Amino acid sequence: MSKVFRCNVMMAGRKRKMPALKGAATPQPAEVSPAKLNKKCENPQSAETELSHHFINNDLQHRLEEDFFKQPCIRLAKAFLGKVLVRRCADGTELRGRIVETEAYLGGEDKASHSAGGKRTERTTAMFMKPGTIYVYPIYGIYLCMNVSSEGEGAAVLLRSMEPLQGQPVMRQLRTARRKEGARQLKDKELCNGPSKLCQALNIPRCFDRRDLASDPDVWLEREPDTNPAEPDDIVSAPRIGIESHGEWAKKPWRFYLRGHHCVSVVNKEAERQSGNVMNNLDPSDVQSDTGQHKVKRA
């Protein structure tokens, strides 16, 4: 991890102004009921939608918009690293986390992708929608995973882990709700270090499926001010997790995480030894869209 990045990590969470709006100022995490938050989908047409738009337009100037998501899947998966995912709950509470781990699912040839072979079903529809569209799907009957569609037919990026930046007490409540009573308190780094944990901690419900991360009032992505994008040496590429049954495609090193970050869900030491090997990261769409010169870099 570069010095620049570490520095920014240290400054995380400072000077976050809460909106001076009715019901939104000084949220009281202890009073938030996870059950209530989870109960139902928030209505984008509600009055508070306008309030949050007001907030976004006047206080936040770092929201990432349409163009950010419009890049090839692997590039986007890496570009997500270091960006901040924000969730504005119904009561105005804002939860923030820095994304530290992602996976790319290309669709088409990528057999491990839900959209492999262009398979378009009710479930995978979001993967084929415009870049920036959120794809939320249930897994193992009990959990959810959140993806964001990228450029490329059926391609999407799975968000796997985050470093909690703001609203940790609420996140802890949301995460603790389903755990055994009397279990030890979760450490901060355990709040979002896994794709389904991330959804729980940020209160991402299934009905966020097909929403637009570039324009939704309740969830969005931010670039931290004065922060440089993660450099190649800061990014570890490793095989994706949980797809062993897909043979060949399970070996593609399309999981990306910030080297040395304590919130990464699974560290892969072997992959880290092959640090910064650009050959591992080639995206078919990247190859297609450039001259091929960088293919021999660091051979």
Add this chain to the structure above:
DNA sequence: ATCGGGATTGCCT
């Protein structure tokens, strides 16, 4: 109508 599998997690040994 039924069936099999799954981009995970938490608790247990």
Add this chain to the structure above:
DNA sequence: GGCAATCCCGATG
């Protein structure tokens, strides 16, 4: 590190 929990979705008949 093993493994149960738990149910939606899509494929099949």
